[in-house]
Amino acid sequence: MNTMTHQIAVSQTQEFDQLRKQVAVRASAEGRTDSLYDGLRFYKFSQSIHYQKKQMLMPGIVVVLQGRKMALLQRETLTYDESNYLILGTETLCQGTVVTASENEPYLAIHLDLPINILVKAIANLVNQMPPTATKKIADNFTQSIDPNLINALGRLLAATDSLPDRQTIAPLIIEEIIVRLLRSDAGARIRDLAVISRSAMRIQDSIRFMQEQLHRPLSIADLAEQAAMSTSHYAHHFREVAGVTPMRYLRDLRLEKARNLLLYRGMRPNEAAYNSGFESIEHFNREFKRRYANTPTQYLVELRKISQF
Template identity: 25%
Template sequence: MDRLLDIKNAITRHARDGLTPTALPGLSVMRTTRTNQPSGDVLEPAFALIAGGLKHTALGGEVYEYGPGEYLVATVDLPVVGNIIAADEDDPFMAVTLRLQPDRIASLLLDTGGPHRPAPAHSLSAFGVGHASPPLLDAIARLLALLDHPADLAALGAGVEREILWRLLTGPQGATIRQIGIADSRLAHLTRAVRWIRDHYSEPLRVPDLATTAAMSPSVFHRHFLTLTSMTPLEYQKQLRLNEARMRLLTGHHDVAEVGFSVGYSSPSQFSREYRRMFGTTPSHTASAPR
């Protein structure tokens, strides 16, 4: 836990209030003393270590809670609803986030042969939570320490990042992370469909067309998509729509019906009903909330 304290101290030195990019591309730190209400977000492929406070994330029908020394991994774009549930001046919420880049994972697998484990025969979830091992905490602490020395960061940062990826590949979520670096993996095929939905969330969705994009039959595609994202394709699209609608309402769009239409809803009543089910409040209440 001493290394976790080192990580917290480094975050305090380098984080402004909220999420703060660092000098190392793909590495961000976060610090806040405030809790917040549930809000929609899209997790991109990334690893995030929690160093202080507590957070909830809802994905599909599951709610995950994680705190100091725990980490989460997302391997595809995932629409979630999350909020910080414990943070104050004495114990801020703090986190470190590292983007998971396919080319770097592929390079590591090529150079090492990857962890010597058989490829799973079943589908894998794109989201996982686990406890960080002492070697993983040590590598993260050393990477953050390099931020205090730009010349050292330029020379050594890529090597320490590579070590972190190796610790993840050999950890509990390693089988899923490994798929990111394999160009012809099932995850790679499903990712094409996931990206299509994200880029065209307001358009009508046809599962047979998505299955063709993923080079699968409709039934196989539906099964693997559900396992990967904890949602059906239609549920995935709905959550993207509602997350986008909430963002628009919070940033000054006051015409609720117009917002609903803009994200793909043809029925204002259906939009309001599904929005309330997800966020626990009505679109009109969100639109009129003080900024």
């Protein structure tokens, strides 16, 4: 190994170690810890554990900083650790097992959802720049060798979530960088079928804008398909192909994200946040909020306030 190569390897190891320390500080409790930045969460387990409950996951990435995990995704079992990370190309049911963990060296991981609006925007912009071999989606979910650029970006992302101004301005830019790097890598060819994207990405991007503007009123799949000038079946199919989730799942998560922000930054009560986000009832809102954030709205705020000093 020459001097330059050695220096790069040392630098990459240092960045990985620094990211591990950042996660260890933030993942102070056992299990899941949500970040103040929506869609970013941390996991810590001090012993091997099997998830009995299946979770519906969004498109995203999981980077293990310490330990090893196995995940059952669509009848396929994938193993990932410090040498490779998990890429979720579509919403999927997950049943996981933390294989390697101990009190002295707990399992530590970052789970980052890839925001659908940024993902679709990047796909639309990059569709003509992706490798010509990227003509067919190979797998929805898979593992990829760890990328030093990803580790660097995640370190900057965590630092950018420490203050409200940075969360609102810098963090989304780093998320977009992560998505663009992912799509431009060899992994990008495995995530999306470009033949579908070239026909549908712009329409789906317009549909997402429409959803964002119309959250205050009831929207059905027929309403969304009509706005996109597509049949209901074609619209639902192409939305999932491009975005990785169903349109109604994405609409629900848009409303949850808005409600979360109203609770966190506007101080609204749960029933007020639910109403202002387009939910038809507080019961429906509470049920969906707990399904996504693993806590009731009230308890979720209590947990986030514990880490608000970051």
